[in-house]
Amino acid sequence: MDFEALFVTKSSDGQTCISIGRAQSSQLPPGEVVIRVAYSSLNYKDALAARGHPGIVKKFPHVPGIDVAGAVEESGVYEFVPGDPVIVTGYELGAERWGGYAEFVRVPADWVLPLPKGLDFVDAMTLGTAGLTAGLCVDALLSHGISTEKGQIVVSGASGGVGSIAVAILGKLGFDVVAVTGKAHAHELLRELGAGSVVGREAVLADPEKPLLSGRWAGGVDTVGGDMLSSILRATKHSGCVAACGLAGGAHLRMTVYPFILRGVTLAGIDAAWQPLAKKAAIWERFAGPWRIEKLDRLRTMVPLKDLPMWFDRILNGEVMGRIVVEVGGSRVPLKR
Template identity: 55%
Template sequence: MIPTEPFSCLMVRREDDEVRCKIESITVDDLPPGEVLIRVEYSSLNYKDALATRATRGIVEKLPHVPGIDCAGEVAASDAADFSPGDRVLVTGYGLGASHWGGFAQYVRVPGEWVVPLSPGLSTREAMTYGTAGFTAAQCVMAIINQGVKPDDSEIVVTGASGGVGSLAVALLAKLGYNVAAVTGKQELADELLGLGASRILGRDDVNDDSKGPLLPAKWAGAVDTVGGNTLATLLRSTKHRGCVAACGLVGGDQLPLTVYPFILRGVTLAGIDSAKCPREPRLDIWQKLSTEWKLDVLDSLAREITLEDLQKEVEAMLDGNSRGRVILRMGEG
């Protein structure tokens, strides 16, 4: 049912030459165009969302803006042939929360091709516990599997393991039988990572080698890297023959200081992971896996649930580097 009353959202505006972010009431008529109107039950908080609340250049195209690159809920109205009112659906990536108003609102309206039907095996809360972070982690795992790296080939190392993508990558790899070395700078979270299935815990310095040699001793069958920069270069230089490194982050830098030797002498594959524009067919395949054979038994414990009123405090913590795990935003009944 299309709402006739105003509903809540987190709105980012520029006022008096300052960017301001606050809860506002809007109506369906304020929403951008699209074929599918969704009543949002859950969204999630990602680093990109935190940057969007500050109207960061390259993240937000124009103001005013509603952040939120993820959402899951129920179709309220649809002009798309594939969806009907009452369908349970999710949206991650594309332009949601960037070029298009996003999931930090009780309703979103999006193009039909962005919408993914929600499997009966996954609730809207579980879908947002995964969110873009879980979808990205699953793409990383899929890249490693597709490269032929098997669980008995040696360890897989995961950097940024206490973050959203990293923690979910640890849990997914462990579920699939891989030995996982989890890298974190937050040693107080070691027990949590071991509980997710990590075989051992490493510090950041263990995967950050400043030496100039083109290759390092081969240690890993593969890696999921959420950091980039010299950490990614270190992983590539120390990955075993025919291994695969899936890269999805750049908090450690956007430069890659290395030679071609890992690629031409060891046949290492560097798999770049782009979640926002992942084609529809693999997107549907991954979400099907996440709701069936890859579904994590620990989903309920992986996320902290907050409300719209709590959101700005969590944004501050994330931007200060003090956030951990997954934060999901409850927008309505689910």
């Protein structure tokens, strides 16, 4: 069979090119499960892959897309049969191997999760890796004993995919959330999602020369890194916890160890790609149950695969609010329960 896919290629002079073309099933990497893709999503990592980032793309041509929701087309294992609705996020999908910006993907069976009842394909990809990351961040805070009565939770980069979903989960759980964003037009939506207050970056960023700041936060979810993460950590109360998952603001921290050894602050690093499948499944089940986000549709913008290339620069430049859901097979892929 041949099918549509978005290709990233590199010319002999090192220039990358993005195009929509036809692929053959023989080009798919090895694996036990072939999935007919209904929807994927756009993540920062996908945009880097589309630009041929050497830390992500190992060989060309490449098909990005680190998220997939669709129906099993072929299966070599008893756990899945054709027609089963499934999701795949992370691992090597869209990075070391071809990803979800194609009508079909082939993956190892131990990367595949059944789509939880209560979620459809579009909702699953509105969440995607961003939602999983946000869920893991919130889980880290809860596991550390951070509760609603301990004080405010700060969420940086709150208008982005991870940040906005983290705000929605924390708000649903009853936390007093301070959402941090540089986008004035995002304030209303963030309050709708559950933020108690919305502030600009300048309200959180502080002089990096100060080893400690007044304790403001019981915990935090940082999607930015750099000076933002440093400022949050230095202003976290005793025994607080900050879950960190991003580096758009920088990969280095200008700070001392004082927050950690004088206040007992915990920095929890969050990686969604290589989490054990059972951990991913637990977070997904929460999204279909106690963490279900009622206004999930307010977070998404639907984009057909053919229009996706224009969005890569937008997400790299921080111009995207919420989540981009990529229509691949769309409604042509039936959701069977």
